[in-house]
Amino acid sequence: MKKIFSILLVGIAIFTFAFSNSALAAGDAVNGAKIFNANCAACHAGGKNLVQANKNLKIDALKEYGMYSAEAIITQVTNGKNAMPAFKGRLNDAQIEDVAAYVLDQAEKW
Secondary structure, rough: HHHHHHHHHHHHHHHHHHHHHOOOOOHHHHHHHHHHHOOOHHHHHOOOOOOOOOOOOOHHHHHHHOOOHHHHHHHHHHHOOOOOOOOEEEEOOOHHHHHHHHHHHHHHHH
16 A cells, blocks of 8 residues: 555656646757757757857756746747847747747757
8 A cells, every 4th residue: 555655646746746847848859859940949959048148048047047947948949039139029929839839849959
């Protein structure tokens, strides 16, 4: 009985973590890769940042600068900030969500 209870608890913990991770994006990462390569890669190829090297798209930098969530990335891409231009008007909401999904998907790989 203890073993079944332990397995059940582990399953609940995994389920809770998987669906409560605020970094998860609802967009399509595959489509986001295409949009990213066409619109973002000039400055962010390989997750880098050619303008401000420390503010790259790698997971540690995203977390450090409060950008490790779909919401934060969507806001940044939509409105721009500092040297980054706004993509509102160039990309629609779904495309921006897809880019956010792609960035979050790649953050640990870059």
